[in-house]
Amino acid sequence: xxxxxxxxxxxxxxxxxxxxxxxxxxxxxxxxxxxxxxxxxxxxxxxxxxxxxxxxxxxxxxxxxxxxxxxxxxxxxxxxxxxxxxxxxxxxxxxxxxxxxxxxxxxxxxxxxxxxxxxxxxxxxxxxxxxxxxxxxxxxxxxxxxxxxxxxxxxxxxxxxxxxxxxxxxxxxxxxxxxxxxxxxxxxxxx
Amino acid sequence: xxxxxxxxxxxxxxxxxxxxxxxxxxxxxxxxxxxxxxxxxxxxxxxxxxxxxxxxxxxxxxxxxxxxxxxxxxxxxxxxxxxxxxxxxxxxxxxxxxxxxxxxxxxxxxxxxxxxxxxxxxxxxxxxxxxxxxxxxxxxxxxxxxxxxxxxxxxxxxxxxxxxxxxxxxxxxxxxxxxxxxxxxx
Numbered sequence: 001x002x003x004x005x006x007x008x009x010x011x012x013x014x015x016x017x018x019x020x021x022x023x024x025x026x027x028x029x030x031x032x033x034x035x036x037x038x039x040x041x042x043x044x045x046x047x048x049x050x051x052x053x054x055x056x057x058x059x060x061x062x063x064x065x066x067x068x069x070x071x072x073x074x075x076x077x078x079x080x081x082x083x084x085x086x087x088x089x090x091x092x093x094x095x096x097x098x099x100x101x102x103x104x105x106x107x108x109x110x111x112x113x114x115x116x117x118x119x120x121x122x123x124x125x126x127x128x129x130x131x132x133x134x135x136x137x138x139x140x141x142x143x144x145x146x147x148x149x150x151x152x153x154x155x156x157x158x159x160x161x162x163x164x165x166x167x168x169x170x171x172x173x174x175x176x177x178x179x180x181x182x183x184x185x186x187x188x189x190x191x
Numbered sequence: 192x193x194x195x196x197x198x199x200x201x202x203x204x205x206x207x208x209x210x211x212x213x214x215x216x217x218x219x220x221x222x223x224x225x226x227x228x229x230x231x232x233x234x235x236x237x238x239x240x241x242x243x244x245x246x247x248x249x250x251x252x253x254x255x256x257x258x259x260x261x262x263x264x265x266x267x268x269x270x271x272x273x274x275x276x277x278x279x280x281x282x283x284x285x286x287x288x289x290x291x292x293x294x295x296x297x298x299x300x301x302x303x304x305x306x307x308x309x310x311x312x313x314x315x316x317x318x319x320x321x322x323x324x325x326x327x328x329x330x331x332x333x334x335x336x337x338x339x340x341x342x343x344x345x346x347x348x349x350x351x352x353x354x355x356x357x358x359x360x361x362x363x364x365x366x367x368x369x370x371x372x373x374x375x376x377x
Contacts, residue, residue: 086356087336087356089355090356090357092357119351120343120351121352122335125353129355129359130359
């Protein structure tokens with residue numbers, strides 16, 4: 001967990017303040033990671049596997065995550081399921097822009113992640129060319145275990161960015177009108 | 192083009208059409224259970240109307256275009272070939288009409304006034320191959336977006352040419368399959 005930089009000497013007045021702030025960030029992040037509301041953007045055959053993972057058979061909501069909200073304004077995890085072509089890309093971008101911060105993006109399956117074998121005139125070669133993706137799930141389609149793995153990894157990530165997320169929201173002068181800067185680990189794309 | 196007619200294998204439909212549209216019928220043969228008839232492109236509306244009203248071919252099953260640019264299997268009379276599939280629900284017979292469409296004048300008559308099913312099929316053929324259909328009520332793209340330029344299934348459209356509509360936030364993404372430098376890629 002990243003802590004705010006502090007030159008506080010242990011036992012001085014500043015140390016407890018820093019400690020409280022860090023704990024607060026942890027608590028907020030803990031609350032966030034177990035109350036993910038997802039917006040499923042389902043375009044293709046991965047949707048079948050997504051239904052299986054999301055609904056009764058495997059029930060991804062038992063991780064305290066990924067309860068579907070069918071309005072992007074009430075969602076904070078955009079899960080992109082299936083092939084995204086250039087015709088629908090502006091719609092996806094608009095859905096993403098409508099979501100309130102903090103928000104996370106999951107690319108579900110090979111097509112959403114890289115374009116898959118649709119290396120042609122029509123298909124976006126991975127939604128990370130148009131959106132900042134937090135977690136990508138491999139597979140064509142991915143098995144439910146991969147989906148849960150991705151959700152757990154996203155929860156870890158939310159927990160890690162906790163304090164910075166609180167700070168960035170607090171510092172921002174106009175919450176609700178302008179989105180604060182995205183928090184993104186430097187290694188999100190290695191090459 | 193000199194008519195290439197294999198009278199030996201030409202079917203009964205060919206004989207009948209040859210009698211009525213002598214100048215428009217170029218060739219014919221059978222590929223059971225379907226009968227193939229090559230016609231002049233501007234006669235397709237006349238021939239199809241006769242097939243529908245007189246011979247009972249009451250459904251247009253499919254309509255497409257083939258691009259023969261760089262075709263290795265021998266010389267073709269023209270770059271494109273338009274293909275229509277008609278079926279008779281009464282007798283169960285099927286016929287495939289083909290017509291050579293030159294690159295210089297890629298327009299054929301529309302069958303939409305005869306068969307309502309031709310409407311979207313012709314829009315798709317226009318979208319993918321850039322072959323126009325004279326008389327179509329609203330010939331516009333059906334699959335690609337309006338601002339797309341070119342026709343993607345033409346053989347001279349670059350294979351992986353993309354026309355994004357959304358700003359690319361990460362233009363450095365390598366193409367699918369490329370190896371990163373650390374793993375010995377370029």
